[in-house]
Amino acid sequence: DAGVTQSPTHLIKTRGQQVTLRCSPKSGHDTVSWYQQALGQGPQFIFQYYEEEERQRGNFPDRFSGHQFPNYSSELNVNALLLGDSALYLCASSLGGGLQETQYFGPGTRLLVL
Amino acid sequence: AQSVTQLDSQVPVFEEAPVELRCNYSSSVSVYLFWYVQYPNQGLQLLLKYLSGSTLVKGINGFEAEFNKSQTSFHLRKPSVHISDTAEYFCAVSEYNNDMRFGAGTRLTVKP
Numbered sequence: 001d002a003g004v005t006q007s008p009t010h011l012i013k014t015r016g017q018q019v020t021l022r023c024s025p026k027s028g029h030d031t032v033s034w035y036q037q038a039l040g041q042g043p044q045f046i047f048q049y050y051e052e053e054e055r056q057r058g059n060f061p062d063r064f065s066g067h068q069f070p071n072y073s074s075e076l077n078v079n080a081l082l083l084g085d086s087a088l089y090l091c092a093s094s095l096g097g098g099l100q101e102t103q104y105f106g107p108g109t110r111l112l113v114l
Numbered sequence: 115a116q117s118v119t120q121l122d123s124q125v126p127v128f129e130e131a132p133v134e135l136r137c138n139y140s141s142s143v144s145v146y147l148f149w150y151v152q153y154p155n156q157g158l159q160l161l162l163k164y165l166s167g168s169t170l171v172k173g174i175n176g177f178e179a180e181f182n183k184s185q186t187s188f189h190l191r192k193p194s195v196h197i198s199d200t201a202e203y204f205c206a207v208s209e210y211n212n213d214m215r216f217g218a219g220t221r222l223t224v225k226p
Binding site for chain 1: 118146155156157158159160163165204206208212213214215216217218219
């Protein structure tokens with residue numbers, strides 16, 4: 001039973017570029033949440049997708065957008081990259097929507113913006 | 115909006131000793147509370163969560179936490195730690211099931 005997978009594992013971009021990160025949820029899960037974890041800090045909630053719609057959103061600008069596909073996989077898009085967007089981006093999956101459900105995290109995508 | 119404070123950034127402890135990792139939150143409404151563990155180069159793993167009911171919550175790997183509403187705390191405890199418990203521990207709070215705020219983390223180091 002595959003857990004949560006994310007791709008790519010590492011990525012280097014330059015300021016102003018756009019990036020797309022991908023996440024496949026744990027088998028049987030229908031909800032995907034995205035988090036940003038800067039070095040030495042706790043994760044920050046970006047948003048959650050359930051039934052192909054954004055259900056909850058943290059305090060992130062509109063440059064951060066996402067999508068959920070019918071197979072429940074998800075993408076995180078970041079436009080107009082800033083140096084401060086350098087971080088580990090974590091995807092978590094769960095069942096049934098909501099943040100109270102147990103979330104299973106992937107290993108993350110490490111993004112470096114130069 | 116809710117916020118989370120983990121009072122200790124680092125906690126060193128000897129193997130088989132008890133440990134308490136402290137977490138305080140600020141919120142004026144009902145919250146869900148969580149503790150996660152992050153081992154080096156791995157994703158986060160849920161240790162335990164409080165949604166409602168009994169204020170003493172038991173989790174995996176022998177950990178437990180107690181919700182104290184009057185003190186707005188949710189401290190994590192383990193009576194006897196092992197070397198394998200060395201990791202980063204994060205407390206998190208969700209208010210009204212909207213948003214999820216994590217603390218800055220506590221690095222637990224278990225020494226032989």
